[in-house]
Every structure is written in C-alpha cells, then in structure tokens.
Amino acid sequence: MSIAQKRIQAVKQHLTPEQEHAKAVDPVASMNEERAKAAFDIRALTILMDGGEKATLLKEKIMQELERDPLFKMDDIHDISKSELRERTMEKFSSMLHHLQNESVETFKKRMEIVSLVDPGFWTRFGVHYGLFVGALQSNATPGQLGYWFGKGALSLSSFVGCFAMTELGHGSNVPGLETTATFDEASDQFIIHTPTLTATKWWIGGAAHSATHAAVFAQLIVKGKMHGTKCFVVPLRDPKTYNTLPGINIGDIGKKMGRDGIDNGWIQFTSVSIPRAYMLQKHTKVSRTGQVQEPKMQQLTYGALLQGRVTMVADGSNVSKKALSIAIRYAAVRRQFSSSKTDIETKLLDYPIHQRRLMPLLAQTFAMSFTATEMTDMYNLMMTRLEGAKEGDADIDEVMEILKETHSTSAGLKAFCTWNCLSTIEACRQACGGHGYSAYTGLSSMYADFAVQCTWEGDNTILTLQLGRYLISSYRDALGGKKLSPGVGYLNKLDVLIGKKCQVKRMEDILSPELIIEGWQVVCANVVRNAGIEFDACLKQGMDVDDAYEHCSQSRLYAAKLHSFSYLFNRFADGVSKVTGSLYDVLIKVCLLYGLYSIEENAGAFLQYEYFSPAQIEFIRSSVNILCKDVREQAIPLVDSFNLSDYMINSPLGRKDGNVYVHYFDQVKRSNPQTQHPYFDRLIKPLITRDVGGEEDEEDEEAGLEDEDDEDED
Amino acid sequence: MSIAQKRIQAVKQHLTPEQEHAKAVDPVASMNEERAKAAFDIRALTILMDGGEKATLLKEKIMQELERDPLFKMDDIHDISKSELRERTMEKFSSMLHHLQNESVETFKKRMEIVSLVDPGFWTRFGVHYGLFVGALQSNATPGQLGYWFGKGALSLSSFVGCFAMTELGHGSNVPGLETTATFDEASDQFIIHTPTLTATKWWIGGAAHSATHAAVFAQLIVKGKMHGTKCFVVPLRDPKTYNTLPGINIGDIGKKMGRDGIDNGWIQFTSVSIPRAYMLQKHTKVSRTGQVQEPKMQQLTYGALLQGRVTMVADGSNVSKKALSIAIRYAAVRRQFSSSKTDIETKLLDYPIHQRRLMPLLAQTFAMSFTATEMTDMYNLMMTRLEGAKEGDADIDEVMEILKETHSTSAGLKAFCTWNCLSTIEACRQACGGHGYSAYTGLSSMYADFAVQCTWEGDNTILTLQLGRYLISSYRDALGGKKLSPGVGYLNKLDVLIGKKCQVKRMEDILSPELIIEGWQVVCANVVRNAGIEFDACLKQGMDVDDAYEHCSQSRLYAAKLHSFSYLFNRFADGVSKVTGSLYDVLIKVCLLYGLYSIEENAGAFLQYEYFSPAQIEFIRSSVNILCKDVREQAIPLVDSFNLSDYMINSPLGRKDGNVYVHYFDQVKRSNPQTQHPYFDRLIKPLITRDVGGEEDEEDEEAGLEDEDDEDED
DSSP states (O other), X not given: OOHHHHXXXXXXXXXXXXXXXXXXXXXXXXXXXXXXXXXXXXXXXXXXXXXXXXXXXXXXXXXXXXXXXXXXXXXXXXXXXXXXXXXXXXXXXXXXXXXXXXXXXXXXXXXXXXXXXXXXHXXXXXXXXXXXXXXXXHHHSOHHHHHHHHHTTTXXXXXXXXXXXXXXTTBSSOGGGOXXXXXXXXXXXXXXXXXXXXXXXXXXXXXXXXXXXXXEEEEEEEETTEEEEEEEEEEEOBOTTTOOBOXXXXXXXXXXXXXXXXXXXXXXXXXXXXXXXXXXXXXXXXXXXXXXXXXXXXXXXXXXXXXXXXXXXXXXXXXXXHHHHHHXXXXXXXXXXXXXXXXXXXXXXXXXXXHHHHHHHHHHHHHHHHHHHHHHHHHHHHHHHHHTTOOTTOTTHHHHHHHHHXXXXXXXXXXXXHHHHHHHXXXXXXXXXXXXXXXXGGSHHHXXXXXXXXXXXXXXXXXXXXXXXXXXXXXXXXXXXXXXXXXXXXXXXXXXHHTTOOOOOSSGGXXXXXXXXXXXHHHHHHHHHXXXXXXXXXXXXXXXXXXXXXXXXXXXXXXXXHHHHHHHHHHHHHHHHHTXXXXXXXXXHHHHHHHHHHHHHHXXXXXXXXXXXXXXXXXXXXHHHHHHHHHHHHTHHHHHHTTOOOXXXXXXXXXXXXXXXXXXXXXXXXXXXXXXXXXXXXXXXXXXXXXXXXXXXOOGGGGGGGSOSOOGGGO | OOHXXXXXXXXXXXXXXHHHHHHTSOHHHHHHHHHTTOOSOHHHHXXXXXXXXXXXXXXXXXXXXXXXXXXXXXXXXXXXXXHHHHHHXXXXXXXXXXXXXXXXXXXXXXXXXXXXXXXXXXXXXXXXXXXXXXXXXXXXXXXXXXXXXXXXXXXXXXXXXXXXXXXXXXXXXXXXXXXXXXXXXXXXXXXXXXXXXXXXXXXXXXXXXXXXXXXXXXXXXXXXXXXXXXXXXXXXXXXXXXXXXOTTEEEEEOOOBSSXXXXXXXXXXXXXXXXXXXXXXXXXXXXXXXXXXXXXXXXXXXXXXXXXXXXXXXXXXXXXXXXXXHHXXXXXXXXXXXXXXXXXXXXXXXXXXXXXXXXXXXXHHHHHHHHHHHHHHHHHHHHHHHHTTOOTTOTTHHHHHHHHHHHHHHHHHHHHXXXXXXHHHHHHHHHHTGGGGGBGGGSHHHHHHHHXXXXXXXXXXXXXXXXXHHHHHHHHHHHHTTOOOOGGGGGGGXXXXXXXXXXXXXXXXXXXXXXXXXXXXXXXXXXXXXXXXHHHHHHHHTTOOHHHHHHHTHHHHHHHHHHHHHHHHHHHHHHHHHTOOHHHHHHHHHXXXXXXXXXXXXXXXXXXXXXXXXXXXXXXXXXXXXXXXXXXXXXXXXHHHTTOOOHHHHOOGGGOXXXXXXXXXXXXXXHHSOOOSOSSIXXXXXXXXXXXXXXXXXXXXXXXXXXXXXXXXXX
C-alpha cells in the first residue's frame, strides 16, 4: 500500500494525521531495518557456534523434519490437557525409535538436543528409558547381564520399557540414604525388594505411571543381615501383555507438575517383591550364590557416565537461553512504546537504554554459555575416551583420576551456574515482553515452567555449587603443597603473584581488554578461594572433622564457586573469540567485553574488596557497560539470527523472524480460542444479575443524572 | 507406638538398626521440637503485624469462613481445567456479593486481601468490576453520572457487570498512546467508538470474554477533528438478557495464561459503535452538546485513586512471601538429608548453614516488607484524606500536591521492589523444597505463576522503578535549591554531612546497630542519587531536553531507586522494631539486623565504592550474616507461626503446621490422581512394544548371560 493510500485509509478509520504517522513504521519494516544492519556474516557465526557447517546442516535437516512431522505439532500445546499431552508424548516414541535405529549415535544425540528444545517433556520421557535406564544398565551391568537385558528387548523397546527408580519420597540427593531394601534370601537365591516406610516410596519416577515394564531400582543391599550400601537392581513392574502391575508392586501417578506434564512420573511401592539374584547389576559389587559380597575396588571410574546428564544440561541452558532471547529481542525490535517530544513515531523498546540493559548482558552471557557448553562437551568426551578401559594399576591411572575429578567438579559447577543463568534469562525475557509475556501463547511462561526443574534434578544446584567449592578448596590446598593444577584452576598456582595485585592501566580504556579482565577475575577468584581455604583450615585447627569443616564454610565455598564460574565462562568466551578474525571478531569482541564488564559490575563488591579495581575504575566499568549495551544492541537482531532457530522451534508469535508479531499473535489467540456458546451464562450469570436487589434501582427517570447540570458552555 | 514396638516392626520390615535409628525422629516430632523453642509470644507478634487484636480476630474469622465455604474449596485446584476454573471462579461472585452488601468497607477490604491469598484469580476477576470498573466511575464520572450508572445496577451487579478496557494489543504502559478513537458526532450527539487498527484491539481485558455487560473504555477523544487525549467512556458490550454482543462489538477470549486462569481475559474490537455523548465520563474533561471541550485544570488531584492498586500490591507481596516461606521453612524443619559422620540421624535442612542462608534473609526481608506495607497503607490513607475535596486555590494545595507526589513515587518504587522481592522469594522457596517444589500440589509453582503478573500490571516494574529514580533526582535538585524534603527522602537535605562520610566504630560489633546501618544506607543513597543527579545535569548542559536527559541516565536512576528501596525498607523495619520491647524486641532486632546486613552484603559494591565500609568491615558483615542466619533459624518456626496462616490458606502439604508433610503429601497425590484403566495402552503402547523388531531377540537361551561367568567366590 502506498503512503497516500495508507493516509486515505487512515482518514477513513477516524485516524488523525498524528496517529497515521505513528503507524507509518510497521513491525515488519522495523525488523527488516534491524536485519539490514548486520555488520558480519551471520551464517559464519552460526557455523562457528555449531562447530562446523556439517553440524549446521544436520541441525537444519532435523529442525525441518520435526516441523513437518504431525506428531511434533507444537502450536496447540498450551491448550491441551495433561492427559492429552501425556498420550501425545507417548505417541512420539515410535517416530524417534525409527531414527534411533537408523542413524549414528552422534546424529541421534544432535536430534535429541534439538527435540529437547521443542518438547522438553517428550525429551525427558524418552530419555528416561534411553538415557537413564539403559545408562544404568551400561554403567552397572556385567557384559553378560547387558546382553541378557538387551536380548529381552531393553534396547529395542520390545515388550520392554524401562524406568529409573532412584529417588524416594524422603530422599533425593542423598543416594546412600535411600531406604528401599534389597535383602538377599539365600534359600531361594533371590533378592527381596521392599519399601519399608512411606518415605521409602519411590517418587518422581519418570515413566512409572504409564510406560514402564521394568525399573532400575536403587536399594540398600542387605546380605546376611549386613548392609552393603545402595546398589542397582532390575525389577519387573508390569506384565507387558496387559500392563497390569505384578504382585507386590503398587504404582500411582504423581500427577500435575510445574511443567513437563508429558512425562508420566509415578510413585512405586514394593511389598516383598522377589527377583532372581542375577537381576542385581553386578559389574561392580557382586553377590554370590552363597551370599559372599565382593566390593569393587575403584568404583569412581564408573562415575563418568553419570556426568553425561550435567554436560547435556550446560548445553541445554545455552540453547534455551537462545530461544528465550530470540523472542524477547525480536519483540523489542518491533514493539514501540512512548515517543520522545521530538517525534510522533514511538520508540522501539530496543532503543531504550534501560531495555538494552535488561537484555544485552543476557545476550552476551548466552554467547559465553554457548562457547562454554562446547568446551564442556569436548572435556567430557576426552574424559570418556581416557576412562574407557582404564583400570586400577594402569600407569596413567592417577592422571585419569585427576581428569575425572576435574570434569566432575567443573560439570557440577557449570550445570548449576548455567541452569540458574538460563532460568533467570527466561524470566527476564518474559518480563521484558510486558503483559504479553504472561500469555501462554508467547511461550516464555511454559519455557520457564519446563526449564525450572533443571535447577534441581541431576543434583540440586546449591549442592552442586558446593561441590565445586569443595574442589576449589582442595585445589588450593594442593597448590600450596606444590602440585601443578589443571588449567581450569591453574590460577591457584600463582597465588603469590595474584594476591594483592591491582589493576595497572595507563588509561581507563585499557580496561577494555579480555586479558585484563581475565587477570582481574583471577585476582578475585584467587582471593575468595584462598579465604575459603583459610576458613576451612581454621575449622580443622579448631578440631572439626573434614565434613564439618566444609559444612561450616559452605557460604564461602558457594561464593568462591560462583565467582569462579563467572570467570570460567569469561575465559571460555575469550578463548573462542581469540580464534576468529575480521568482522566476526569485531562484533564478538564487543559481546565478549560486555559479558566481562557486566560480570565485574555484578560482582563489584568483590573487585573492590580485594582492591583489584579502584572505585573510579568501577565507575568507568559501569558506564562502559552502558556503552557496550548500546553497541551490541546495534547488532542484536543479526546476533539473534545467528542462533538459527526456526519459527517452528521458537514457537512464539513474538519471536517471529519476520517481525509480524501482532498479526501472528492475534491469529494464534483466535485459533486457540474459537468462539463458542457462553459456557455458563444460564447457570451462573443470569441468576446473579437478574436477582432481586431491592427497590431503589432500575428507575428509568434516573437517566436525569446522566447529563451534567452545569453543562457550562450552554449556560 | 512404643519404641520397642517400633523396633519390632522395623525388624519385620527388613530394617537394620541404623535405619530404625534414622526413623526415630519423625517429622511431627521435629516440628514440635522447633515450636518448643519459641522465645517470644507468637500471638503478640501476630497482633503487632496485623495492627491490633481486633484485626487478627477479623482475619481469623474470615479465614474460617472461607475454609468452610464449599465454593472456596482449593485443594483440587491444580487438577481442574481452565474452563472448570473459569466457571468456578464466576460461581464465587454471589457469596462475595453477600459480604460486600452486608459489611463495612474496611472489613470487606480485609476480606479481599485474604481472598487474594487464597484465590488470586478470583480476587482479580471480582476486582475488575469493583476495583477497576467502579473505580473508573468514581474517578471519572460526575456525581450525576455516578448516580446514573449505580442506578443502572453498576454497584449491585443488577443486569450489569463492568470491565476496564484500557490496554491494547499494541499499547500497555503508554496510555496517552492508545489508538482506540472516540469521535464526537455532533449531528447525532453521540460518540463513535472505533478500533482503527489491529494493534488498537483492546487486549487483556479481564472479564471481557465471559462476564461483562459494559466496559470503561479508554479512547482518544476527537472533537471537530481535533484530538484531546485519552478519556474514559462507558460502552455497553452485551445484552444482559442474552449475553449476545451488541452490534459493532467483537469480543474474543485471550485464552491460556501463565497463571490466574480463573479470569476471563478477552480482546474487544469496536467497529463504529455509537454511544450517547453522556456516556463519556465528564468529571474532568467535558464535551458540550455543541462540541465545546472544556479541559480540567488540576487533573493530578484525581491520580490518587489510581495508586490504590499499587499500595495493595505492596501488602500482597508481603503476604504471599509469608505464604511461600511458611511452606519452605516448615518443610526445612522436618526434611532431613545426609547425616554427619557422628550420627545416623540425618540432619534437618534447616540446620545446614547454606539452607539458613537460602531462607533466613528472605524471612527477614518479608518482615521488612510487612512493616513497610503497613506504613505504605497509612501513607496512602492519609493522602486520600488530604485529597478529599482538595481543589485548586486551596491554601494548602502545594502541600497536598507534595504529598501526592511523594506517595506516587514511593508507591511506584515499593510496588516494583516488593513484587520483585516476592517473586524471587517464591522461586527460592520452591527450589529450597528440592524436587517436591516441582510438584503442583506443593503449591509453590502455581504461586509463582499467579504472582508473576504483579511485576507487570499496574505499571511495569522497571518503568515504576525509573519513576522513583526520577523523583529522587528531582528531590536532589530541590534539596540543592534549599527545599526541605519529605521524610522519605530527607537524607538528601544532608548531602554535605553524608557525602564522604565513613563508618566510624570503635569495635567491629558496633556495626550491629540499626542506627549505624541507617546511616550507612543514607551515605550510599546520597551518593548514588547525587551521581544520578550530576549525570542528569550534565545531559541538560549538553543540550538534551529533560526527557532525553532522564532517558540517558536511566541506568543510574534505576540503580539509585533500587538502593533507596533497600534503605527505605530497612528504615520501616527498624522503626517498627523500635516500638516493641521485651522478648519480642529480642527476636525482632535480630531479624532486623539480619535484613540490614544482608542488604548491605547484597550491595557491597556500593558500600565499598563510596568507602562507607572498609573491606575488613564488609568481611565482618559477611560473617555476621552467617551468625544472624543461625540465630534467626533458632526462632524460624515460631516466626513463621506468627504469620498466622491456616493450613487451608497455605494449601500445601509441605507447609502443614503439624509437620506431617509426607503423609499429607502422599494423601494429596493419591486423592488427586485416582487409579484408572491405562488410558492408551491398547492404542499406543501395545503396538509399540509388540512390533516386529527383527529376529535377534527374545531367544530364551540368552538367559545364559545373566549369571556372570566368573562368579568368583564359587571358583
């Protein structure tokens, strides 16, 4: 439509010229305008973050397949009931099985990563079998047992769906404290699996309510009256022909959750259920026919596989943040609100300094998480390669154990840090969309509800952060003992240089350098870890045992771990940026500096406390963050485009790539809420508003009051 | 059951003595133990916070009435569908109407406050008519018009339910930018209400989808082609006899939201709808028969009523925090996890220093919000008394305007600060409940979803915080000009004393004093407000206009407002505590100091930046927070009990007063999820697990692998 035509139409619609002017800039034009600003090759950035063009193409292929698969229809997801969602989630199994059996492990892993972004509930439900149950077999079964259960159909889902029964009503993180018992009955050569108390009820068991035929049950091994700790047992739950529960098994539905309602979490109680002795997974601990218990020697070597979940969650935190920011930033690029005194065209949200402050640091953080996730995955894969076949007595066993320890602590800390970051990013994005963020259809509320559990499962975030803190203290003590530490905590080998070091720059602008920021973080982290270490030592000197001492200084541990994680992310980001050149470097270095300075500003107390930066330097950093927010804002849409998430994946009218947010949003709301007969007018409203309310009202002559008597200009 | 009996039963259940020991401390006993620690009169604290015994008794009466009213049944709320919830919400109208018509305004306000804690969706839906629609009449109608609409049934809901049609798809906070038009047609003496564009669609209108017969519509007044700004018009929407929409009115359902699904939010489009001229509410602007527009002189005087919502939300933030903390702290008092090396009895969560750190500062903050809410309500009531009948030319008009300005800014800042605090408190409480926090039945997830909108409606929190920031800058400039400021910002009259002032204490312990903390906050706030003011002045000197200058320094404004709010809350809390004595004082002063020091720790960067505290003092504050957390933890259950929320109000098995959390939780889960036939076994699971998967599996002789061949002890 030409401007003249628009004007004519505007006049017809009782629009004043002012309003017509305000209309002149429509959302699609606004979005195009932003996209035209790209100062770098968006595709190149996508490929960089994906780890190569092949990975990008694979990702695009999978996104397209999902979008075209009617089972993966997602735009009606907010209005279907829990039972519909449960059923639809189960329905997706068959299509995923096809891929599982016909593509490489690497491709399937990528597929699952993308599926988790589209339908986290399905991803979990499917993962309960393939990740948790099959993972438990792989970690705990002897080769013979593995063959047996695979032969029974555990891999192909033939008469077999597994679930993972670890947590109990009264016990979550404390696995050694689980109450379920597995008592060896020598006479019958069986274990008796039993739920002795209410709190021993297996709880939150994904797949238990409607899917599983078998469970990997974690229970206290009791042989000849002696407890041998928590072991894993395969327990049949249901007859696969009828899905009736087997004798002694009681299962119920856990019901409604905050999110991920597609998963059929259940509770299980066992009442003296007998299973063959060989159903105990005996790769590590073995129980013989005569009740001899053989304990494993280096069980730590088996922990590696348990870290997979955490590593995946670092990547998921980065991916979900990308999805949330795609919505909030695209919306901010087209949403206009208030106009300055100089123009009638309202200002884009993205042009408000405060809106830049709300979103740009989170965008920078998301890039930092993305680079970190890649590195974390590499670290994990490297570790698994080293662990493969490693056994006690190997020449390099100490080194392998060291790598395991580092990966364990790093993944613990990053899982916590990145899932917390992601959860707050989703909420910040939701709030940044104003009222529309409260609509289910704009996608951020369910994203929050679905994601929130990531802060709790596979290790409560606070507990995981404390684990990293413990590792930092022990690394500090190792360093004092002269040990050369691994790179992630290498700065603790330089305590004498770092403690007391101040920022030395000739000009304030010299602060804007990754090297200097890295140094600053090292100084601060060295100080807080050292403080925690000193506090810990003091506790030991007061006579506390190691555990009590760690408990006593848990706040210092938490603080140290948190700062270490900020620093760690910045290092990964700076590393990543140092490897690129040209216009890609030009844009990424700004994003990287923004993350660095923002993270310093967020922790200004620590930088001032240890006097690395002076108050004036902190002031400079604060204003630099403002400037960098503005700089990054200029490339915000191209940067978000580089996340390369299709409209289907984002599944939010506010995050539409074309910027046509209002049209898509209105369509979605109308489509999802077709007009119907009034559902309860006759039953509820009519009796209410037509009831007898006394005689004072409804007098027609009261209309007299409507017109104001002193209608002044007519006097 | 005696201990001997327990032991016998334990042995029968295959329990080892260790497990039996761990069972010895049951949740109810744990709770009783905590309650027995009370070192103060719980009832006295309840009465203090309620503002007198009469208020406490009233609150208890209302809680009991609600609990006994079958319409207010709440324990099945998590499993009913949106349409059931909508219908049930409407059903509650009649019982509330009864109270509305039969009790004093004060009593009814208290009732609504309590209802909002039980069923925030209903509270909103009912409030749309009585708060927003009737409020719009009261603020904007002439006495005659008010009488007319009341005569039509607007007060008694007789053939009349109102809604409040302000926000549009494309406009939320920017009311002057609304696009809906109300064009005066002199020939017919009518206004033509029209939705000119998609973005002008009225959006989020509570009550529009299913309830309202009339709307208070905010639209651009156009008379003789000239725009006169946004005014309020009463527009009939539906025939009250049939609930069919009237000609030219199109209404749709906004559908699923993050929370509060009991409200029937709708969208409305007007297509040249004619209404009588007198349906424009003409208390302020008047339009005569001949199209003469008479603008109001001092419209600001009418803004007072608009602040009611914000003031209510400060109280709601405090109340909802109390509810969330009742759940998390009671659960932490009975939940045990991990045992130290010295005992087999697992440790209560509440005894972990890190868990104290997670919850005790939030408990302290909630007390601060509670005292602040009381003061904010008093300030508002005082203002309304002064505003009543105030008009241009009154001798005290300047003073009245000053009070209005202060209440406006204070309520803006506190609404934002307290609703943000409350939202994070809910989430922190949810995470502190571990996995169970993710269950719908434990109540925290829906509390979060319901509360989240408070950060957006009645003014987006960021924008409101900026408003406070603007007030702080203008107060700073007034102070420089020699004006004596109102108490809330009185510290800005002492800039010469405060700027550069350092904490002067002989001994570190002297920091533990409300007076010193107040001084510290004044110094910090004086500095940040002054910095923002200097930045603002510099912008003006560079030639920016006032609005641009404010925009430019929005980050400094936000920062100043945030710190001012911390300080404000601490002042209110310290004020409140200074008025009590004895054992109540002894416990409250610790809670108060905890809030003070925690708030300093959270903003350590600012205290170090302006050098009020030295790094060593900040270290002392950090460790004092640890100690105070431990102190407050000792009284945590009595403190939570003083919130005096019944089990019905809390509606969470984890928050049960008796501590019997597992029994209640398991009961709730079972009751809410009765066992049924498998819903989709035949359709989905059977075909999946019995499909042909190729010939390799299901060979019975594969059982051979199950037994490990090198079953060593038998060799």
